[in-house]
Amino acid sequence: MKKLRIDHIAIAVNNVEEALKNYQKALNIDHIEIEVVQNEKVRVAMLDLEDTRIELMEPISEESPIKKFLVERGEGIHHLAITADNIEKDAARATENGMKMIGTLRTGSFGRKITFIHPKSMNGVLTEFCESSK
Amino acid sequence: MKKLRIDHIAIAVNNVEEALKNYQKALNIDHIEIEVVQNEKVRVAMLDLEDTRIELMEPISEESPIKKFLVERGEGIHHLAITADNIEKDAARATENGMKMIGTLRTGSFGRKITFIHPKSMNGVLTEFCESSK
Numbered sequence: 001m002k003k004l005r006i007d008h009i010a011i012a013v014n015n016v017e018e019a020l021k022n023y024q025k026a027l028n029i030d031h032i033e034i035e036v037v038q039n040e041k042v043r044v045a046m047l048d049l050e051d052t053r054i055e056l057m058e059p060i061s062e063e064s065p066i067k068k069f070l071v072e073r074g075e076g077i078h079h080l081a082i083t084a085d086n087i088e089k090d091a092a093r094a095t096e097n098g099m100k101m102i103g104t105l106r107t108g109s110f111g112r113k114i115t116f117i118h119p120k121s122m123n124g125v126l127t128e129f130c131e132s133s134k
Numbered sequence: 135m136k137k138l139r140i141d142h143i144a145i146a147v148n149n150v151e152e153a154l155k156n157y158q159k160a161l162n163i164d165h166i167e168i169e170v171v172q173n174e175k176v177r178v179a180m181l182d183l184e185d186t187r188i189e190l191m192e193p194i195s196e197e198s199p200i201k202k203f204l205v206e207r208g209e210g211i212h213h214l215a216i217t218a219d220n221i222e223k224d225a226a227r228a229t230e231n232g233m234k235m236i237g238t239l240r241t242g243s244f245g246r247k248i249t250f251i252h253p254k255s256m257n258g259v260l261t262e263f264c265e266s267s268k
Contacts, residue, residue, distance in 0.1 A: 003162055003163070003182065003183050003184040004161050004162050004163075004183050004184060005183055005184040005185045005186075006140065006143070006183055006185060006186050009140070009143065009214060011257060011258070011259055012258075013257045013258075014257075019257045022233075022255060022256055022257060023256070023257075025228065025231035025232065025233060026228050026231070026233055026251055026255070026256060026261065027138050027216065028137055028138055029137070029138075048137065049137050049138050049139055049140055049216075050137040050138060050139040051139045051140060051185040051186055052139075052140050052185055052186060056257070074258055075257040075258035075259075076253070076257070076258030076259060077211045077214070077258075077259055080143060080211070082161065082183075094159065094160050097159035097160070098159065099156075099159060099160055117160055119210070121156060121160070122156055122157070122160060123145060123147045123148075123153045123156060123157075123190070123209040123210070124145070124146075124147075124208055124209035124210030124211075125145055125209075125210055125211055127160065
Protein backbone atom coordinates (compact mmCIF):
# COMPACT_ATOMS: atom_id res chain seq x y z
CA MET A 1 0.00 0.00 0.00
CA LYS A 2 1.55 3.25 -1.12
CA LYS A 3 1.84 5.85 1.59
CA LEU A 4 0.45 9.32 1.10
CA ARG A 5 2.61 12.42 1.14
CA ILE A 6 2.24 15.85 2.69
CA ASP A 7 1.99 18.16 -0.30
CA HIS A 8 2.10 21.36 1.70
CA ILE A 9 1.34 23.01 5.01
CA ALA A 10 -0.69 26.18 4.51
CA ILE A 11 -0.23 29.14 6.85
CA ALA A 12 -2.60 32.12 6.90
CA VAL A 13 -0.65 35.40 7.15
CA ASN A 14 -1.54 39.09 7.08
CA ASN A 15 1.28 40.04 4.69
CA VAL A 16 3.05 37.48 2.57
CA GLU A 17 6.26 39.54 2.08
CA GLU A 18 6.67 40.10 5.83
CA ALA A 19 5.98 36.43 6.57
CA LEU A 20 8.49 35.38 3.93
CA LYS A 21 11.18 37.38 5.70
CA ASN A 22 10.52 35.49 8.94
CA TYR A 23 10.55 32.09 7.29
CA GLN A 24 13.71 32.86 5.37
CA LYS A 25 15.38 34.01 8.59
CA ALA A 26 14.52 30.76 10.33
CA LEU A 27 14.89 28.24 7.51
CA ASN A 28 17.31 27.59 4.65
CA ILE A 29 14.99 28.55 1.84
CA ASP A 30 15.94 30.19 -1.42
CA HIS A 31 13.45 29.05 -4.06
CA ILE A 32 10.18 30.95 -3.94
CA GLU A 33 7.17 31.14 -6.20
CA ILE A 34 4.40 33.67 -5.73
CA GLU A 35 1.03 33.25 -7.35
CA VAL A 36 -2.35 34.90 -7.09
CA VAL A 37 -5.05 32.23 -6.76
CA GLN A 38 -8.23 34.00 -7.83
CA ASN A 39 -10.50 31.07 -6.89
CA GLU A 40 -9.40 31.28 -3.27
CA LYS A 41 -8.77 35.05 -3.28
CA VAL A 42 -5.25 34.76 -1.92
CA ARG A 43 -1.65 35.54 -2.77
CA VAL A 44 0.58 32.58 -1.99
CA ALA A 45 4.30 32.03 -1.55
CA MET A 46 5.41 28.40 -1.79
CA LEU A 47 8.56 27.64 0.19
CA ASP A 48 10.32 24.48 -0.97
CA LEU A 49 11.77 22.36 1.78
CA GLU A 50 13.58 19.10 1.08
CA ASP A 51 10.51 16.93 1.34
CA THR A 52 7.48 19.17 1.28
CA ARG A 53 6.40 22.79 1.04
CA ILE A 54 5.12 25.57 3.26
CA GLU A 55 2.47 27.78 1.66
CA LEU A 56 2.12 31.29 3.05
CA MET A 57 -1.31 32.67 2.14
CA GLU A 58 -2.43 36.30 2.31
CA PRO A 59 -6.06 37.15 1.53
CA ILE A 60 -6.62 39.66 -1.28
CA SER A 61 -10.32 40.12 -0.62
CA GLU A 62 -12.59 40.64 2.35
CA GLU A 63 -14.55 37.64 1.01
CA SER A 64 -11.57 35.28 1.16
CA PRO A 65 -12.02 32.39 3.62
CA ILE A 66 -8.47 33.16 4.72
CA LYS A 67 -9.52 36.68 5.71
CA LYS A 68 -12.27 35.20 7.88
CA PHE A 69 -9.77 32.82 9.48
CA LEU A 70 -7.35 35.67 10.26
CA VAL A 71 -10.08 37.79 11.83
CA GLU A 72 -11.33 34.91 13.98
CA ARG A 73 -8.09 33.18 14.94
CA GLY A 74 -5.14 35.31 13.83
CA GLU A 75 -2.13 34.11 11.87
CA GLY A 76 -1.32 30.40 11.98
CA ILE A 77 -1.61 27.06 10.26
CA HIS A 78 -4.77 26.99 8.15
CA HIS A 79 -4.70 23.53 6.62
CA LEU A 80 -2.67 20.44 5.85
CA ALA A 81 -2.61 19.21 2.25
CA ILE A 82 -2.16 15.53 1.41
CA THR A 83 -1.16 14.45 -2.07
CA ALA A 84 -3.70 12.08 -3.56
CA ASP A 85 -2.45 9.88 -6.39
CA ASN A 86 -6.05 9.28 -7.36
CA ILE A 87 -8.04 12.08 -5.83
CA GLU A 88 -11.45 10.73 -6.86
CA LYS A 89 -10.63 7.38 -5.21
CA ASP A 90 -9.10 8.88 -2.07
CA ALA A 91 -12.01 11.29 -1.62
CA ALA A 92 -14.50 8.45 -2.16
CA ARG A 93 -12.74 6.30 0.44
CA ALA A 94 -12.85 9.13 2.97
CA THR A 95 -16.56 9.68 2.28
CA GLU A 96 -17.34 5.95 2.58
CA ASN A 97 -15.52 5.95 5.91
CA GLY A 98 -17.86 8.64 7.22
CA MET A 99 -15.56 11.64 6.87
CA LYS A 100 -17.38 14.93 6.34
CA MET A 101 -16.22 16.52 3.08
CA ILE A 102 -16.34 20.24 2.28
CA GLY A 103 -17.66 20.98 -1.19
CA THR A 104 -16.77 19.03 -4.29
CA LEU A 105 -13.61 18.63 -6.36
CA ARG A 106 -12.41 21.99 -7.61
CA THR A 107 -9.34 23.67 -9.05
CA GLY A 108 -6.82 25.06 -6.59
CA SER A 109 -3.41 26.68 -6.99
CA PHE A 110 -1.29 25.64 -9.96
CA GLY A 111 -4.37 24.15 -11.65
CA ARG A 112 -4.55 21.01 -9.53
CA LYS A 113 -7.78 19.31 -8.44
CA ILE A 114 -8.47 19.65 -4.70
CA THR A 115 -11.06 18.77 -2.10
CA PHE A 116 -11.26 19.14 1.68
CA ILE A 117 -12.13 17.02 4.71
CA HIS A 118 -13.89 18.99 7.46
CA PRO A 119 -11.82 19.65 10.61
CA LYS A 120 -14.54 17.91 12.65
CA SER A 121 -13.60 14.61 11.01
CA MET A 122 -9.86 15.18 11.52
CA ASN A 123 -9.53 16.31 15.15
CA GLY A 124 -9.53 20.01 14.35
CA VAL A 125 -7.32 19.87 11.26
CA LEU A 126 -8.72 21.14 7.97
CA THR A 127 -7.29 18.55 5.56
CA GLU A 128 -6.95 19.05 1.82
CA PHE A 129 -6.55 16.27 -0.70
CA CYS A 130 -4.78 17.55 -3.78
CA GLU A 131 -3.93 15.88 -7.05
CA SER A 132 -0.31 14.86 -7.44
CA SER A 133 1.66 17.26 -9.62
CA LYS A 134 3.78 14.39 -10.96
CA MET B 135 22.72 24.96 0.72
CA LYS B 136 20.94 21.88 2.01
CA LYS B 137 17.23 22.31 2.42
CA LEU B 138 15.56 21.55 5.71
CA ARG B 139 12.91 18.88 6.11
CA ILE B 140 9.62 18.70 7.95
CA ASP B 141 10.22 16.09 10.62
CA HIS B 142 6.64 15.97 11.80
CA ILE B 143 3.40 17.86 12.19
CA ALA B 144 2.09 17.63 15.74
CA ILE B 145 -1.64 17.59 16.44
CA ALA B 146 -3.12 17.99 19.92
CA VAL B 147 -5.95 15.52 20.51
CA ASN B 148 -8.20 14.57 23.42
CA ASN B 149 -7.84 10.82 22.89
CA VAL B 150 -5.06 9.34 20.82
CA GLU B 151 -6.87 6.06 20.02
CA GLU B 152 -9.98 7.88 18.74
CA ALA B 153 -7.86 10.28 16.70
CA LEU B 154 -5.91 7.38 15.22
CA LYS B 155 -9.14 5.85 13.95
CA ASN B 156 -9.97 9.08 12.09
CA TYR B 157 -6.54 9.41 10.55
CA GLN B 158 -6.48 5.80 9.50
CA LYS B 159 -9.90 6.18 7.89
CA ALA B 160 -8.73 9.17 5.87
CA LEU B 161 -5.16 8.19 5.05
CA ASN B 162 -3.30 5.07 3.95
CA ILE B 163 -1.42 4.49 7.18
CA ASP B 164 -0.47 1.17 8.69
CA HIS B 165 2.74 1.64 10.67
CA ILE B 166 2.19 3.13 14.09
CA GLU B 167 4.36 3.70 17.11
CA ILE B 168 3.00 4.82 20.46
CA GLU B 169 5.22 6.26 23.13
CA VAL B 170 4.74 8.02 26.43
CA VAL B 171 6.96 11.12 26.55
CA GLN B 172 7.27 11.88 30.24
CA ASN B 173 9.15 15.18 29.68
CA GLU B 174 6.20 16.59 27.77
CA LYS B 175 3.53 14.64 29.67
CA VAL B 176 1.92 13.24 26.53
CA ARG B 177 1.13 9.96 24.81
CA VAL B 178 2.03 10.15 21.14
CA ALA B 179 1.19 8.15 18.03
CA MET B 180 3.53 8.73 15.09
CA LEU B 181 1.90 8.16 11.70
CA ASP B 182 4.42 7.53 8.95
CA LEU B 183 3.57 9.10 5.64
CA GLU B 184 5.81 8.76 2.60
CA ASP B 185 7.83 11.87 3.31
CA THR B 186 7.11 12.97 6.84
CA ARG B 187 5.10 12.09 9.93
CA ILE B 188 1.99 13.20 11.76
CA GLU B 189 2.25 13.11 15.54
CA LEU B 190 -1.00 12.77 17.48
CA MET B 191 -0.48 13.97 21.05
CA GLU B 192 -2.75 13.35 24.02
CA PRO B 193 -1.92 14.96 27.36
CA ILE B 194 -1.50 12.57 30.31
CA SER B 195 -1.38 15.29 32.94
CA GLU B 196 -3.26 18.45 33.79
CA GLU B 197 0.17 20.15 33.78
CA SER B 198 0.94 19.18 30.19
CA PRO B 199 1.27 22.20 27.86
CA ILE B 200 -0.88 20.17 25.43
CA LYS B 201 -3.69 20.08 28.01
CA LYS B 202 -3.55 23.87 28.24
CA PHE B 203 -3.66 24.13 24.44
CA LEU B 204 -6.70 21.83 24.24
CA VAL B 205 -8.58 23.79 26.90
CA GLU B 206 -7.85 27.14 25.23
CA ARG B 207 -8.13 26.25 21.55
CA GLY B 208 -9.49 22.71 21.20
CA GLU B 209 -8.04 19.96 19.06
CA GLY B 210 -5.82 20.98 16.15
CA ILE B 211 -2.28 21.47 14.90
CA HIS B 212 0.00 22.31 17.82
CA HIS B 213 3.38 22.73 16.15
CA LEU B 214 5.51 22.12 13.10
CA ALA B 215 8.84 20.35 13.56
CA ILE B 216 11.78 21.01 11.28
CA THR B 217 14.71 18.61 11.13
CA ALA B 218 17.95 20.36 11.97
CA ASP B 219 21.12 18.65 10.73
CA ASN B 220 23.06 20.72 13.22
CA ILE B 221 20.58 21.86 15.82
CA GLU B 222 23.05 24.08 17.71
CA LYS B 223 23.94 25.90 14.47
CA ASP B 224 20.35 26.20 13.21
CA ALA B 225 19.12 27.45 16.58
CA ALA B 226 22.01 29.94 16.74
CA ARG B 227 21.21 31.24 13.25
CA ALA B 228 17.56 31.74 14.21
CA THR B 229 18.57 33.58 17.37
CA GLU B 230 21.05 35.81 15.49
CA ASN B 231 18.28 36.64 13.05
CA GLY B 232 16.14 37.94 15.88
CA MET B 233 13.80 34.97 16.28
CA LYS B 234 12.40 34.54 19.78
CA MET B 235 13.34 31.10 21.11
CA ILE B 236 11.42 29.19 23.80
CA GLY B 237 13.66 27.61 26.40
CA THR B 238 16.93 25.89 25.65
CA LEU B 239 17.89 22.64 23.96
CA ARG B 240 16.21 19.70 25.64
CA THR B 241 15.33 16.07 25.06
CA GLY B 242 12.07 15.31 23.29
CA SER B 243 10.45 12.10 22.04
CA PHE B 244 12.73 9.27 20.97
CA GLY B 245 15.65 10.90 22.79
CA ARG B 246 16.33 13.61 20.23
CA LYS B 247 17.48 17.14 21.04
CA ILE B 248 14.79 19.78 20.40
CA THR B 249 14.21 23.51 20.75
CA PHE B 250 11.36 25.83 19.78
CA ILE B 251 10.87 29.16 17.99
CA HIS B 252 8.05 31.25 19.47
CA PRO B 253 4.90 31.54 17.31
CA LYS B 254 5.29 35.34 17.41
CA SER B 255 8.44 35.02 15.28
CA MET B 256 6.79 32.59 12.85
CA ASN B 257 3.42 34.16 12.04
CA GLY B 258 1.48 32.18 14.61
CA VAL B 259 3.21 28.83 14.08
CA LEU B 260 5.01 27.22 17.00
CA THR B 261 8.09 25.81 15.27
CA GLU B 262 10.29 23.07 16.66
CA PHE B 263 13.83 22.37 15.57
CA CYS B 264 14.69 18.74 16.20
CA GLU B 265 17.88 16.83 15.73
CA SER B 266 18.00 14.57 12.71
CA SER B 267 17.47 10.92 13.61
CA LYS B 268 19.85 9.80 10.82
